[in-house]
Amino acid sequence: MCIQLMNPNRFDWRNPTRPTAQQLASAINGYYSYCGTYELRQNDALITHHVELALVPNEVGTSVQRQVTFADDRLNLIAEGSHDGQRLTFTLTWERVN
Numbered sequence: 001m002c003i004q005l006m007n008p009n010r011f012d013w014r015n016p017t018r019p020t021a022q023q024l025a026s027a028i029n030g031y032y033s034y035c036g037t038y039e040l041r042q043n044d045a046l047i048t049h050h051v052e053l054a055l056v057p058n059e060v061g062t063s064v065q066r067q068v069t070f071a072d073d074r075l076n077l078i079a080e081g082s083h084d085g086q087r088l089t090f091t092l093t094w095e096r097v098n
Contacts, residue, residue, distance in 0.1 A: 005032045032055055033055045042068075
């Protein structure tokens with residue numbers, strides 16, 4: 001599996017072959033990706049992603065677990081985390097397009 005999430009409003013680099021440090025930081029802050037294998041445990045409604053490639057080097061070799069729900073042509077992946085001491089829940093919804 002491979003996910004790539006990107007802010008569609010990222011700024012273009014003035015010089016595509018020599019971006020400034022600020023342009024590089026802006027590009028990274030507007031992009032996230034990782035790839036690897038996965039295991040689906042349908043009975044437990046869980047999926048585990050085993051990260052083999054990632055934008056963030058520290059994530060390589062780790063695993064992340066998500067809850068999974070199916071509804072019609074939709075797959076929902078539910079992740080929980082925290083930021084500044086606040087508990088957060090994120091839901092990614094994938095819809096099959098025919």
